[in-house]
Amino acid sequence: xxxxxxxxxxIIAHEKxxxxxxxxxxxxxxxxxxxxxxxxxxxxxxxxRSKKLNGATIGVxxxxxxxxxxxxxxxxxxxxxxxxEQSWEVYATKLANAKDGDSLVQVVQDVIAQNKIDVETPANxxxxxxxRPSCPHLVKCLELGLKAAGAQSTNFGLKTTPMLHYLVRCIxxxxxxxxxxxxxxxxxxxxxxxxxxxxxxxxxxxxxLHVDCANGVGAPKLREMTKHIxxxxxxVDVVNEDITTLGQLNxxxxxxxxxxxxxxxxSISIKAGDRCCSFDGDADRIVFYxxxxxxxxxxxxxxxxxxxxxxxxxxxVQEAGIDSIKVGVVQTAYANGSSTNYLTKVLNVPVSCVSxxxxxxxxxxxxxxxxxxxxxxxxxxxxxxxDALNIIKTAEAKTPAQKQAITQLAALTxxxxxxxxxxxxxxxxxxxxxxxxxxxxxxxxxxxxxxPNRLVKVVVSDRHIFKTxxxxxxxxxxxxxxxxxxxxxxxxxxxxxFVRASGTEDAVRVYAEAATRAETDDLAFKVAQLVY
Ligand code: 16G
Ligand code: ZN
Numbered sequence: 427x428x429x430x431x432x433x434x435x436x437i438i439a440h441e442k443x444x445x446x447x448x449x450x451x452x453x454x455x456x457x458x459x460x461x462x463x464x465x466x467x468x469x470x471x472x473x474x475r476s477k478k479l480n481g482a483t484i485g486v487x488x489x490x491x492x493x494x495x496x497x498x499x500x501x502x503x504x505x506x507x508x509x510x511e512q513s514w515e516v517y518a519t520k521l522a523n524a525k526d527g528d529s530l531v532q533v534v535q536d537v538i539a540q541n542k543i544d545v546e547t548p549a550n551x552x553x554x555x556x557x558r559p560s561c562p563h564l565v566k567c568l569e570l571g572l573k574a575a576g577a578q579s580t581n582f583g584l585k586t587t588p589m590l591h592y593l594v595r596c597i598x599x600x601x602x603x604x605x606x607x608x609x610x611x612x613x614x615x616x617x618x619x620x621x622x623x624x625x626x627x628x629x630x631x632x633x634x635l636h637v638d639c640a641n642g643v644g645a646p647k648l649r650e651m652t653k654h655i656x657x658x659x660x661x662v663d664v665v666n667e668d669i670t671t672l673g674q675l676n677x678x679x680x681x682x683x684x685x686x687x688x689x690x691x692x693s694i695s696i697k698a699g700d701r702c703c704s705f706d707g708d709a710d711r712i713v714f715y716x717x718x719x720x721x722x723x724x725x726x727x728x729x730x731x732x733x734x735x736x737x738x739x740x741x742x743v744q745e746a747g748i749d750s751i752k753v754g755v756v757q758t759a760y761a762n763g764s765s766t767n768y769l770t771k772v773l774n775v776p777v778s779c780v781s782x783x784x785x786x787x788x789x790x791x792x793x794x795x796x797x798x799x800x801x802x803x804x805x806x807x808x809x810x811x812x813d814a815l816n817i818i819k820t821a822e823a824k825t826p827a828q829k830q831a832i833t834q835l836a837a838l839t840x841x842x843x844x845x846x847x848x849x850x851x852x853x854x855x856x857x858x859x860x861x862x863x864x865x866x867x868x869x870x871x872x873x874x875x876x877x878p879n880r881l882v883k884v885v886v887s888d889r890h891i892f893k894t895x896x897x898x899x900x901x902x903x904x905x906x907x908x909x910x911x912x913x914x915x916x917x918x919x920x921x922x923x924f925v926r927a928s929g930t931e932d933a934v935r936v937y938a939e940a941a942t943r944a945e946t947d948d949l950a951f952k953v954a955q956l957v958y
Contacts, residue, residue, distance in 0.1 A: 427546035428477075432574040433534060434527035438466040438567055442678055443525065449518035449646035451783040451929040452502025453510075455490050456559035461498050462567040467521040468500050469571025470534060473549035476516060476577065478541050479505055480665050481548045485594035487587050488555035488564050489609070489708040492640070492682035495675040498560045500568075507595030507845025509785040523738055524797070528918035549577035551594060554585035556643045556708050557669040582611075586643050588848030595845050613652070619655040621840035624833065625858040626659065632861055634661040636702045638852065640680030641668045643847055644709030651850060660857060664693055681706040681713045681804045685866075686881070689723055690715060701867055703856075705849040709739055711804040712849040716855065716867040724871055726799035731856060733873050734777050735808055736798045738859045739838065741815075743832035751814045752792035756780060756787045759899045759924050760802040760881075763939055769876040779897045783929065784847065805847040808855075810839050834862070877920055879939040880950040884957050889927040889934050892957075898926045911954050918945045923953045 430667050441460040448454070454464050465488070472484045485503030493499070502510040502518070510518070517537050524530040538545060551572055555561040565581070570864075582593060589611065596609035613855045639645035643750030652662055666679045676682065679691035679705075683706045689702060690696045691704065696717055703714040709902045714726035732755055740753045754776045761779070778788040784805060791797025795814040800806025810818070819838055823829035831867035835867045841858060886892075893903040901908040915921040923938040934957055938950035 428489075428576055429574075430531045432522065432576075433470060434531050435440035435626075436466075436570055437527045437530055438463045438570065439557045446530040447519060449522065451489075451785075452491065453499055454522060455493060455497060455499030455516070457496055458490075458558065461500070461560070464522050465500060465564045466522070466571035467530065468502065468518065468671040469568045469577070470530075470575045471514070471518055471521055472502055472551045473572065473575035473577040474517075474534070474537055474541075474543060474574050475502065475504075475510070476549040476551060477545060479674065481550055482598045483550040483552055483594055485590050486551060486553040486568060487585075487708075488553070488558075488561055488568070489587055489643075490556075490558065491587070492680055492706040492711065493675070494677050496560075497672055498558050499565075499774075503591050503594045505594065507591040508788060509821075509846075512785065516784065520690035521602050528744070531677070538578060542882075549575060549797055551577045551579045551598065552580040552582055554588070555594075556587075556589040557584065557641075557675060559672065562746055570869045574766040580765055584643060584646070585611070586647050586848070586850065588710050588843050588846050589647070591845035592843055598844040601923055604924055610800045611647075615651050615654040617840055618843075618851055619651065621672035622655065622854045622858055623659055625837035625841060627833075629654060629861045629864065631659060631661060632702060632864075633699075633852070634663050635857065635919060636663045636665055636696075638666045638679050638684075638694060638702065639664060639705040639709070640676050640683075640705055640707050641666045641671075641674040642676065642680070642705070642707040643669070643708065644705040644707075645669055647709065648705075648850060656721065658719045660854075668692065671829045676707045680704050681711040684690060684715060684725065685713050685727060685803050688725060689880060693711075703853060705803070709849040710810065710847045712852045713804040714867065716871075718868075718886050724867070725876075726867060726871060727763050728734045728802045728804045728806050729757070729869065730873070731852065732798050732806060733765055733768055733773070734799040734859055735800075736769060736773055737873070738862070739796055739808070740773060740775060742831045742835050742838075745827060746818075746821060746835055747824065748832075751795045751817055752776075753796045754778065754791070756790045756797060758782050758787065759897060759926075760937060762802065762876045762879060763920065763922055764874045764877050772874075776911065777900070778927070781898050782926070784793060785836060786925070788846070800847075804849075804852075806958035807844060807852065807854070808838070808842045809844055809906065877939040877941065878943040879937065880946050881951050882936040882938075882954045883928075883931070883953050884934045884936060885932070886934050886957065889932060890939055892925060892927045892934055894924075894926050899924045908957060911953055914949065914952050918949050921945070921949055923949055
């Protein structure tokens with residue numbers, strides 16, 4: 427039953443009446459102080475979404491990823507473990523900004539009418555949260571909303587974001603030919619670790635991988651995962667796993683720190699030959715790094731992971747004799763020019779460029795038989811189309827080499843979390859490839875050399891006047907600005923620069939790359955001046 431008076435009467439008042447909420451690229455995200463009212467409404471939206479989809483289970487994840495510890499956020503997960511369908515983001519925003527019980531009920535009724543929702547359909551929602559101190563309170567607010575909306579719900583407790591995506595898909599596919607796995611944390615570990623063991627069978631183990639967990643949820647979960655795999659097969663050293671001391675989450679560590687600062691976290695003593703990686707606060711991003719003999723820091727970011735995965739899978743498909751399966755890669759404008767060049771010119775794979783944000787990459791990747799997508803910041807995964815999965819599953823080997831390639835491909839389809847980017851799964855993917863090849867980070871890094879690049883944040887009075895086209899690579903407004911940028915870029919060898927409004931911060935981002943560090947910095951600075 428659906429009782430709008432319960433929704434109206436239990437409403438949680440806005441913490442700050444003037445605050446305007448937007449469901450953006452990463453759901454709602456802000457200081458945790460203003461999110462209680464939002465959780466209540468997100469719960470109602472999740473219930474409506476479930477009813478709309480005949481009672482399919484919808485996921486709610488409470489996290490603010492790499493943001494500071496005092497922030498929090500929430501996003502919805504659709505039945506196949508994907509991000510909330512874009513057309514529903516506007517409802518999320520409208521609900522969140524409804525200031526009193528009557529206006530809230532009005533928005534709810536609009537959503538019901540516009541989507542012809544049968545309110546008698548049961549609603550099923552599962553939820554989970556990260557290690558932030560604000561989570562327990564926000565979970566209570568969410569639960570009040572779920573109760574008011576009459577939803578059936580399950581609290582899955584502390585989870586990484588990609589684990590929740592995995593659980594949603596498992597629950598909704600259970601008992602079908604498409605069953606994704608056991609809908610438990612245990613099932614997640616078992617699926618990933620058995621796939622990893624199958625992928626590296628017969629190969630000597632690599633040296634220990636040091637994993638910076640950003641003092642977040644990835645730490646206990648990675649520890650738990652290692653219990654499911656022998657240290658003869660995989661050796662990881664968990665670093666930055668303090669999830670109880672206040673203020674430690676993402677502080678001077680984690681994937682975002684490493685990518686933006688282009689250096690290792692000070693808490694890690696890294697010497698030549700060490701293999702390291704960093705997760706972000708909710709363990710959906712990963713970047714790898716090492717230092718050379720002369721002490722130079724080398725980052726292996728999302729672009730490098732995409733290159734490695736595309737190379738490995740394309741070669742396996744060849745070896746397996748099933749090269750009707752075509753591999754493609756999806757990037758954003760932030761991909762280093764050298765990586766795009768490597769993919770298109772060396773690997774000869776098609777590359778598409780889309781707007782920033784996982785949902786854009788994910789949908790584009792679905793167009794390929796095997797779609798590899800990564801943002802430079804380390805968020806990404808690999809999608810296998812239903813046809814590709816079927817070909818791999820039914821392929822018959824004529825030689826032992828073919829058999830080996832088919833087995834490895836099949837293992838990868840289980841190893842890779844196909845719902846969303848997943849630091850634990852991506853870590854295992856990279857380790858499986860490097861183990862297979864017996865490659866060091868240096869060997870992986872040799873594929874291409876990044877062009878020097880710089881990302882500058884410019885605070886402007888109104889970022890909304892910056893409108894882009896061509897997957898954010900060109901400005902259409904303010905009029906004339908793109909022509910000025912083009913004129914500047916033309917003066918630099920291998921120059922490239924673009925400007926876009928951030929979707930998560932009140933600022934404009936300027937990206938620049940060029941042949942040398944000095945040219946890059948100069949270009950970034952000059953473009954930033956044009957914007958300001
Ligand atoms: C969000 C996106 C991330 C993107 C970032 C860009 C998801 C789950 N997350 O964190 O993919 O790289 O926004 O932020 O889509 P920006 O718009 O502030 O540059
Ligand atoms: Zn994240």
